[in-house]
Amino acid sequence: MPTRHATSDRLLYAQSGGVTAVINATAAGVIEAARARGVPVYAARNGILGALREELIDTRKETRAAVAALRHTPGGAFGSCRYKLKSLEANRAEYERLIEVFRAHDIRWFLYNGGNDSADTALKISQLGKAMKYDIRCIGVPKTVDNDLAVTDCCPGFGSVAKYTAVSTLEASLDVASMASTSTKVFILEVMGRHAGWIAAAAGLAGDGADAPPHLILFPENVFDEAAFLAKVKATVERVGWCTVVASEGIRNAAGQFLADAGTRDAFGHVQLGGVAPTLAELVKGKLGYKVHWALPDYLQRSARHLASRVDAEQAYAVGKAAVDCALAGMNAVMPAIVRTSDAPYRWKIEPAPLAKIANHEKKLPKGFIRKDGFGITAAARRYLAPLIAGESAPPTKNGLPVYVQLKNVAVAKKLAPWPPG
Amino acid sequence: MPTRHATSDRLLYAQSGGVTAVINATAAGVIEAARARGVPVYAARNGILGALREELIDTRKETRAAVAALRHTPGGAFGSCRYKLKSLEANRAEYERLIEVFRAHDIRWFLYNGGNDSADTALKISQLGKAMKYDIRCIGVPKTVDNDLAVTDCCPGFGSVAKYTAVSTLEASLDVASMASTSTKVFILEVMGRHAGWIAAAAGLAGDGADAPPHLILFPENVFDEAAFLAKVKATVERVGWCTVVASEGIRNAAGQFLADAGTRDAFGHVQLGGVAPTLAELVKGKLGYKVHWALPDYLQRSARHLASRVDAEQAYAVGKAAVDCALAGMNAVMPAIVRTSDAPYRWKIEPAPLAKIANHEKKLPKGFIRKDGFGITAAARRYLAPLIAGESAPPTKNGLPVYVQLKNVAVAKKLAPWPPG
Numbered sequence: 093m094p095t096r097h098a099t100s101d102r103l104l105y106a107q108s109g110g111v112t113a114v115i116n117a118t119a120a121g122v123i124e125a126a127r128a129r130g131v132p133v134y135a136a137r138n139g140i141l142g143a144l145r146e147e148l149i150d151t152r153k154e155t156r157a158a159v160a161a162l163r164h165t166p167g168g169a170f171g172s173c174r175y176k177l178k179s180l181e182a183n184r185a186e187y188e189r190l191i192e193v194f195r196a197h198d199i200r201w202f203l204y205n206g207g208n209d210s211a212d213t214a215l216k217i218s219q220l221g222k223a224m225k226y227d228i229r230c231i232g233v234p235k236t237v238d239n240d241l242a243v244t245d246c247c248p249g250f251g252s253v254a255k256y257t258a259v260s261t262l263e264a265s266l267d268v269a270s271m272a273s274t275s276t277k278v279f280i281l282e283v284m285g286r287h288a289g290w291i292a293a294a295a296g297l298a299g300d301g302a303d304a305p306p307h308l309i310l311f312p313e314n315v316f317d318e319a320a321f322l323a324k325v326k327a328t329v330e331r332v333g334w335c336t337v338v339a340s341e342g343i344r345n346a347a348g349q350f351l352a353d354a355g356t357r358d359a360f361g362h363v364q365l366g367g368v369a370p371t372l373a374e375l376v377k378g379k380l381g382y383k384v385h386w387a388l389p390d391y392l393q394r395s396a397r398h399l400a401s402r403v404d405a406e407q408a409y410a411v412g413k414a415a416v417d418c419a420l421a422g423m424n425a426v427m428p429a430i431v432r433t434s435d436a437p438y439r440w441k442i443e444p445a446p447l448a449k450i451a452n453h454e455k456k457l458p459k460g461f462i463r464k465d466g467f468g469i470t471a472a473a474r475r476y477l478a479p480l481i482a483g484e485s486a487p488p489t490k491n492g493l494p495v496y497v498q499l500k501n502v503a504v505a506k507k508l509a510p511w512p513p514g
Numbered sequence: 515m516p517t518r519h520a521t522s523d524r525l526l527y528a529q530s531g532g533v534t535a536v537i538n539a540t541a542a543g544v545i546e547a548a549r550a551r552g553v554p555v556y557a558a559r560n561g562i563l564g565a566l567r568e569e570l571i572d573t574r575k576e577t578r579a580a581v582a583a584l585r586h587t588p589g590g591a592f593g594s595c596r597y598k599l600k601s602l603e604a605n606r607a608e609y610e611r612l613i614e615v616f617r618a619h620d621i622r623w624f625l626y627n628g629g630n631d632s633a634d635t636a637l638k639i640s641q642l643g644k645a646m647k648y649d650i651r652c653i654g655v656p657k658t659v660d661n662d663l664a665v666t667d668c669c670p671g672f673g674s675v676a677k678y679t680a681v682s683t684l685e686a687s688l689d690v691a692s693m694a695s696t697s698t699k700v701f702i703l704e705v706m707g708r709h710a711g712w713i714a715a716a717a718g719l720a721g722d723g724a725d726a727p728p729h730l731i732l733f734p735e736n737v738f739d740e741a742a743f744l745a746k747v748k749a750t751v752e753r754v755g756w757c758t759v760v761a762s763e764g765i766r767n768a769a770g771q772f773l774a775d776a777g778t779r780d781a782f783g784h785v786q787l788g789g790v791a792p793t794l795a796e797l798v799k800g801k802l803g804y805k806v807h808w809a810l811p812d813y814l815q816r817s818a819r820h821l822a823s824r825v826d827a828e829q830a831y832a833v834g835k836a837a838v839d840c841a842l843a844g845m846n847a848v849m850p851a852i853v854r855t856s857d858a859p860y861r862w863k864i865e866p867a868p869l870a871k872i873a874n875h876e877k878k879l880p881k882g883f884i885r886k887d888g889f890g891i892t893a894a895a896r897r898y899l900a901p902l903i904a905g906e907s908a909p910p911t912k913n914g915l916p917v918y919v920q921l922k923n924v925a926v927a928k929k930l931a932p933w934p935p936g
Contacts, residue, residue: 111692113685138695167688173696255914263535263817266589266918270533273560274595279813297915370792390809391701395685398821401914481914492677492823492903493719496688 099130101200103419105151106136106143107235108206108213111168112249113256113397114408115235118205119169120162121412122233123151127159129420134197134504138171140204140213144186144511146193148504161497163409164487166397169499177213180220189511190217191224196507201229201419205412207236207247211427212451218425232427232447233415235408237394239290242453243445244429246480248411249394251404254294255481256389256396257283257338261298264387265305265336272334278325278376279336280386281306282369284393286342289313289457291393294477295338296469305336308467310368312342313457316351317466321372322379324467329382339368398494402483407440414442438479521552523622525841527573528558528565529657530628530635533590534671535678535819536830537657540627541591542584543834544655545573549581551842556619556926560593562626562635566608566933568615570926583919585831586909588819591921594628599635602642611933612639613646618929623651623841627834629658629669633849634873640847654849654869655837657830659816661712664875665867666851668902670833671816673826676716677903678811678818679705679760683720686809687727687758694756700747700798701758702808703728704791706815708764711735711879713815716899717760718891727758730889732790734764735879738773739888743794744801746889751804761790820916824905829862836864860901 105122107115119135126133135149136142142149149170151159162169177186194202204214211232218230234241239250261281268279285291289311299305307328310316328335343351352368369386376384407430414428426444433439461473469477487494527544529537541557548555557571558564564571571592573581584591599608616624626636633654640652656663661672683703690701707713711733721727729750732738750757765773774790791808798806829852836850851867854860883895891899909916 107692111689141695165688166685168692171695172692174693175696258915259820260814260818262915262918263588263819264813266587267533267813267817270529270590270594271596273563273593274597276813281814385812386810387812387814388808388810389814390807391686391689391698392682392703392809392811392814395689396682397685398681403914478913483914484908484911486906486908489906491900492825492905493680493684496684 100198102132102134102198103201103203103416104134104136104143104148104194104199105203106139106205107168107170107172108139108204108210109172109174110237110394111172112235112237112394113166113252113400114248114405115205116162116165116167116169117405117408118233118235118248118412120159121409122203122416123159125413125416129416131420134199135170137501139173139175140177141173141175142171143193144189146506146508146511148197149501150504153500153502158497158499163405164397164485165496166395170501176209177216180216187216187220188224191220191226191228192508194228195226197504200227201231203231203233203415203419205233205235207238207241208452208454211241211447215425215447215451218447229419229422229424231415231419231423232450233411234427234429237284237291238288240288240455242450242455244427245432245440246407246430248404248408250290251401251407251480252396252399253284253291253394254477255401256393256399257291257295258297258481259399260389261295261306261336261338265298268334268336275383276385277329277334277382278384280369280372280384281336281338282341282367282386282388283338285312285340287312287454287456289340292338292340293457293461293469293473294481296473297477297481303332306338307332307335308337309469310337310339310343311457311462311466312340312344313462314466316343316345318375322376325376326380337372339372341368343368397487397496400485401481402485403438403480405485410442418444435475435479438482522620524554524556524620525623525625525838526556526558526565526570526616526621527625528561528627529590529592529594530561530626530632531594531596532659532816533594534657534659534816535588535674535822536670536827537627538584538587538589538591539827539830540655540657540670540834542581543831544625544838545581547835547838551838553842556621557592559923561595561597562599563595563597564593565615566611568928568930568933570619571923572926575924576921580919580921585827586819586907587918588817592923598631599638602638609638609642610646613642613648613650614930616650617648619926622649623653625653625655625837625841627655627657629660629663630874630876633663633869637847637869637873640869651841651844651846653837653841653845654872655833656849656851659706659713660710662710662877664872664877666849667854667862668829668852670826670830672712673823673829673902674818674821675706675713675816676899677823678815678821679713679717680719680903681821682811683717683728683758683760687720690756690758697805698807699751699756699804700806702791702794702806703758703760704763704789704808704810705760707734707762709734709876709878711762714760714762715879715883715891715895716903718895719899719903725754728760729754729757730759731891732759732761732765733879733884734762734766735884736888738765738767740797744798747798748802759794761794763790765790819909822907823903824907825860825902827907832864840866857897857901860904
């Protein structure tokens with residue numbers, strides 16, 4: 093049921109946490125849907141910090157073309173941040189400041205676009221209005237490459253990093269296969285995923301069958317077993333001639349230490365620092381004697397808009413639009429979640445879900461998605477993952493480079509004292 | 515002037531050295547041109563090793579569609595190798611074996627697709643026919659992501675890794691810019707180029723102007739100056755808010771040591787091993803205190819056919835076709851070189867160049883391509899580089915993944931004793 097609102101009422105949108113290839117598509121969905129309803133949108137500069145600092149951006153100053161171009165521009169167009177609000181008890185002043193800023197700028201709807209922590213923050217803010225006697229509706233908008241949000245079938249941002257990972261695994265494996273007779277025999281790709289192996293699992297889409305790459309996937313859900321790992325690498329090289337390994341950055345040994353920090357020693361007896369990939373590379377080289385190469389794409393994987401999944405880009409836009417619909421319908425403390433209604437053909441819809449069911453839950457890879465030997469994905473995982481990387485969504489290009497938009501980001505005049513108070 | 519040849523005469527094609535996103539497009543050019551002329555093509559399995567071991571592949575067994583699909587398939591479809599023939603004096607037996615294999619299979623033309631070392635090998639083989647009384651024409655076919663071959667204006671394979679590097683620099687920079695207020699302030703991308711800074715230079719196409727990324731490029735042509743590097747990073751972060759660095763793997767300190775092996779010590783006093791990027795990251799973190807992320811795409815950069823430059827893919831095909839034309843015209847000891855006739859609009863043609871002018875020369879980045887401060891590229895470099903990344907050449911896709919061909923690679927029956935002799 094739509095609520096009535098004054099024409100001066102505004103909607104505030106903020107991006108939170110690590111950005112993705114498609115978080116700006118969500119911004120486009122928010123702004124276009126709100127414009128269509130005649131509701132002005134402010135954006136917070138650098139996420140919740142902008143709301144606290146009263147650093148607001150007036151998106152009305154952006155052209156229709158610029159907003160549309162957000163649909164194919166990676167990164168966070170208004171800036172994002174890693175900043176977790178403390179609990180209401182621990183830092184009530186922060187929440188009071190937020191309400192003060194909302195009140196000063198007639199913010200009636202707050203859309204917070206992020207992952208687990210952001211859902212928690214959105215939930216807290218949604219409960220604030222009553223206590224502070226200010227009518228604010230707060231909607232969480234899903235975003236995370238980690239794909240670890242509860243309730244929603246998948247998270248915008250994940251499909252594109254999944255596609256990047258699968259395509260990179262496939263392409264690098266063709267390279268290694270060509271050279272293995274005299275050069276590199278083992279290739280290790282390190283991917284994101286500190287706690288959940290969703291991205292690593294997506295590499296499994298690169299091939300199917302015992303001899304197809306990736307030959308080993310290392311999941312953070314499993315304890316790293318050095319002997320089993322080395323035995324499998326050796327058997328693969330002996331059978332196939334080469335071996336591709338995809339390792340989640342978050343894998344740990346039996347003592348619970350991250351492998352990247354586990355004190356592995358190099359040939360000189362020095363502690364080997366850095367990522368999981370170089371650690372595994374040293375291990376394979378030292379114990380098996382194979383020539384090894386490794387790659388660590390880091391931010392490249394989550395910003396590769398040139399290789400975005402069309403499904404992901406569409407869902408990112410759709411959750412932004414749906415969040416506006418929820419807000420203007422008077423909902424509070426919900427998140428538009430993606431509901432899968434069919435695997436093949438892939439069908440999905442969006443339904444609001446209570447933030448209380450999402451905040452502070454972490455969705456790990458189901459046990460049924462990891463193969464019994466621990467080094468690959470199951471048919472069930474393929475059924476789940478395959479639709480999420482489907483379809484191309486290439487950005488426009490000029491002179492061989494994608495054309496990404498740079499917004500004007502015109503600041504709204506401040507009305508309040510600086511924050512934090514001097 | 516075309517030479518007459520017997521209908522039993524065959525052409526042998528071999529891929530050499532590190533593979534690229536488009537070396538198979540050259541293979542397609544060779545096979546399609548030879549088929550059009552009625553000349554059977556054999557391919558050597560794993561480069562020159564296949565020729566020595568008499569491991570030959572009959573490309574007549576491949577369908578027209580499979581050969582056409584090579585135009586968009588990365589890696590080396592017949593296998594490549596890192597194997598440098600010794601000099602004729604040092605290992606005459608190897609050359610005699612090659613001629614023996616050529617004679618046994620009526621190989622009259624040998625096309626060797628590779629970089630500097632391969633040009634040298636091709637040159638040696640081209641001179642062999644007379645000495646060994648066997649009529650063989652040998653043509654070098656250019657290929658190297660390093661872009662360091664003399665005479666030819668550019669090298670097939672380079673344009674695509676250049677495009678990958680520029681696009682990745684642009685995309686990752688948008689990510690870093692979004693997060694810099696509370697998170698990563700410096701991002702370091704390590705790219706290939708042990709001796710020449712062509713790939714690092716291509717990153718410069720991502721932006722133009724003092725505040726546009728990449729803010730620093732580190733070239734192997736320059737001595738790494740730690741103080742100047744740190745000062746520039748600091749000034750950039752203070753002015754722009756963040757900083758993107760692109761570092762060639764081959765940068766060295768004043769003592770001539772590769773930075774990656776220069777014994778940089780981490781916070782615990784341990785030698786830091788691994789690539790240049792983690793070494794620089796430790797340096798920035800330790801000396802400036804900024805949060806740093808780094809990426810090392812390794813093989814991903816040279817196998818990323820999904821992001822190939824159309825110009826590069828076209829040139830790769832064209833040199834393959836031209837090599838067949840040269841061979842069947844009776845030429846020997848030449849390489850089809852790319853000749854640039856105009857920067858803008860970009861125009862090029864192919865002309866045979868003597869292998870003697872190419873073998874064992876290494877084309878470094880001209881001094882006029884590196885900015886005076888040493889950390890960026892000049893307008894002249896932009897004029898040279900820009901056309902090489904132009905145009906898209908997306909492979910066909912299915913279920914969200916590129917469709918890459920896997921050849922049948924049917925072996926030709928052996929006629930000779932094994933090699934090396936037992």
